[in-house]
Amino acid sequence: MNLDVLFGKTREHLTCLEGTEHLLHRDMLQDFLRLREDARKAGFELSIASAFRGYERQEIIWNAKATGQRQLLDEKAVPLVFELMSPIEIAFAILRWSAVPGGSRHHWGTDVDVFDRRTQGQEDVKLVPSEVTAGGPAAPLHDWLDERIKASKAYGFFRPYETDRGGVAPERWHLSYAPLSQSFLEAYTFAAFWKNISDSELVLKNVLLQSAEEIYQRFMLNVDHP
Numbered sequence: 464m465n466l467d468v469l470f471g472k473t474r475e476h477l478t479c480l481e482g483t484e485h486l487l488h489r490d491m492l493q494d495f496l497r498l499r500e501d502a503r504k505a506g507f508e509l510s511i512a513s514a515f516r517g518y519e520r521q522e523i524i525w526n527a528k529a530t531g532q533r534q535l536l537d538e539k540a541v542p543l544v545f546e547l548m549s550p551i552e553i554a555f556a557i558l559r560w561s562a563v564p565g566g567s568r569h570h571w572g573t574d575v576d577v578f579d580r581r582t583q584g585q586e587d588v589k590l591v592p593s594e595v596t597a598g599g600p601a602a603p604l605h606d607w608l609d610e611r612i613k614a615s616k617a618y619g620f621f622r623p624y625e626t627d628r629g630g631v632a633p634e635r636w637h638l639s640y641a642p643l644s645q646s647f648l649e650a651y652t653f654a655a656f657w658k659n660i661s662d663s664e665l666v667l668k669n670v671l672l673q674s675a676e677e678i679y680q681r682f683m684l685n686v687d688h689p
């Protein structure tokens with residue numbers, strides 16, 4: 464597989480979702496539209512908050528957090544004091560909530576963050592747990608999605624960040640298209656992960672290289688499977 468696809472450095476595999484600016488893997492589009500149509504019949508407006516994100520976008524997020532320009536949060540989403548943290552602590556605090564550039568599933572075009580436009584405007588969506596758990600505006604949509612996933616009627620979509628496995632924090636809003644993303648993950652070897660970091664100019668690059676094995680295991684491989 465072309466590493467540029469895995470690292471978010473090309474858009475050649477993507478297509479635009481009509482009426483939006485969101486880019487999706489072109490081989491996923493039809494099944495996403497099927498799921499959206501089923502959701503519509505069930506009374507929901509399944510909408511995308513974020514689909515493909517390129518390397519540059521992820522790099523901006525990473526470097527802003529790694530230099531203290533953007534707030535870091537602990538496990539419970541409580542703000543951390545940047546000045547009191549070691550480089551390794553900073554790196555792991557970022558990884559809990561944001562992928563290392565080149566290592567985000569959003570680079571693949573196979574993963575989307577969704578919400579229910581029937582109950583929430585795009586500009587109000589923050590993608591926080593309170594939106595997707597009991598009483599939240601997207602909770603009924605996600606309960607419906609759970610039923611569909613359980614009944615194998617979600618056209619291959621599943622939740623890679625459903626449970627807290629000690630890596631990426633649970634993200635109920637994040638769906639992944641297994642027919643593509645499972646093979647992307649298989650292609651994403653440790654050698655690929657290492658190359659991505661070592662070829663980069665990222666802030667905290669040396670820390671990432673020192674802990675590369677652990678980061679790869681904990682934040683890339685350690686996800687829920689369909």
Ligand SMILES: [Zn+2]
Pocket residue numbers: 569574575576634636637
């Ligand atoms: Zn996501």
